[in-house]
Amino acid sequence: MPTMPKRLRPAGARSKVQVRREQDERRGSAASRGYDGRWAKASASFRRRCPLCEYCALNGRVEPATLTDHLYPHRVYDDVFWITDWWVASCAACHSGMKQGVERAGKAAIDGLALRLGRPTLP
Numbered sequence: 001m002p003t004m005p006k007r008l009r010p011a012g013a014r015s016k017v018q019v020r021r022e023q024d025e026r027r028g029s030a031a032s033r034g035y036d037g038r039w040a041k042a043s044a045s046f047r048r049r050c051p052l053c054e055y056c057a058l059n060g061r062v063e064p065a066t067l068t069d070h071l072y073p074h075r076v077y078d079d080v081f082w083i084t085d086w087w088v089a090s091c092a093a094c095h096s097g098m099k100q101g102v103e104r105a106g107k108a109a110i111d112g113l114a115l116r117l118g119r120p121t122l123p
Contacts, residue, residue: 043068046087055094058116065089071114072122073103085120 009015014022046068056063071086080086090099102109111121 042082043087046084047089050089052089053091053094054088054117055090055098063091063093066092067095069095069099071117071119072110077122080122086114086122088117088119 047065051065053061053063053065067090069088069090070080071088072080074081102113107122114121
């Protein structure tokens, strides 16, 4: 049976696995970022009150929320982790797609999304 030839990788080049591992090490563990048992309970409680993805709702779609998103990323903006006004019920697709694009666009884009969701903006 034929096999794939080995990939040519220039000396010193890192594989995707190595790059991902280095990024994870810099990022820290979930617990070190605040995602502990207390967060799990608060997030589950929030999603019981808001069971549908709020981002999908902006586009007229109905999808179940699978996670609680921080509208303003807490790694960038200090002291927003536990402010529930900026929690958003989200599906994984919106969180990993649309929301990441909004975050890359900067604070003005996040503020615009906050207004569309009926949330206060970060001063």
